[in-house]
Amino acid sequence: MSVDRYPARSIVRMVAPLVLGLVGGLVVVRFHERSSQSSPSTEVPVASAETDRERGMVSADRLRLAALERQMSALGTANERVPHAAPRPERVAADHPGPEERAKRIKADYDYHQKLLADNANAARNDAWATPMEATVTKAFGKALSGTKLTFDGVDCRSRSCAVNVSWPSRQAANSELRLVMSLLAGTRCSREVALPPEDQTTGPMHVSVVVQCSTETPSM
């Protein structure tokens, strides 16, 4: 194990780079502050950067900044092209949900669901769209469903929507496989919605209809 006979020199060797780095950093910060003061506007057009170059100032940062601003602008334009197909859902804050709030929520969702089903039932049927969509839905449920308690009971499509009838032996089984039904219908590329009836209205097997709503752009599959 070596012993340092000149500890003062070692300290200087350790501290010197730090001091140099600090001084260098201060010089850089000062330089940028002076650059900022020479240009009162935060906007950095290319023409302004050209003028600075003529004055002998370092303008690489300004050029880079102008290029970045152009890229940001282009990206913003690209994002504006993203469509939002449907209106925003209503926002409700449910604080400390208890049994009453639970029953209220189930009823609200079920009422909304019933309205969608009624809209589908009242819509005219367009065979050119409905027939291939019904085949698509039927095929989706024809996949192996071993290990599930779900039964497919048929589908009724109209012009741009369908009611997909499914059932379970109990509410508990339905609750545990609701998300499975959504997955099985993902291939339609349409929005899907299902709601179980209020708990005090049902006992025994659970028969429900999933509403599938397709936009006009959705091709029949």
Next chain:
Amino acid sequence: MRQLCAALVLLCGVVTLSGRANADWPSGGIRTVPGQWCHTGSVGQTYVGYECPFMSDSADYFAADSGTLYADFVQIHFSNNSLVVSACRQSWEGGSVACGNGMTSTTNGDVDLQVSGFATVPGTAEIYDYFFAEIVPAGPDGGDAIDTMYGIGCEN
């Protein structure tokens, strides 16, 4: 100094927007859960795709629910019209589920897919609801799968 700061902010913004693939997902906003991006969904022996739970740093999911989702993953085993990605919401009491329009990946390799966000999911959203994205194979062979999942984020 202000220009230096502005340049740094712009640089970060550009990196976030253009370098989405393979990047760590930014903190803040609504996004899939880091470290447990998605898990394989199955019922019995039936493979039903992936389910990707969403989380938010705040209790207010609605701060970002109008944004578009960006699904970022790698898919090597690919067939035409293979994986469909949808934003979904299950009510906190469990009795209702709704999903928005699905979007289909159309390339293999790195996939950066824009998907209709939670604002397009039918019905009423409440603050304790379970938000998730589903990624489901919809191709004819059903064998498509994700090789690497980077995450799903939401941008306003």
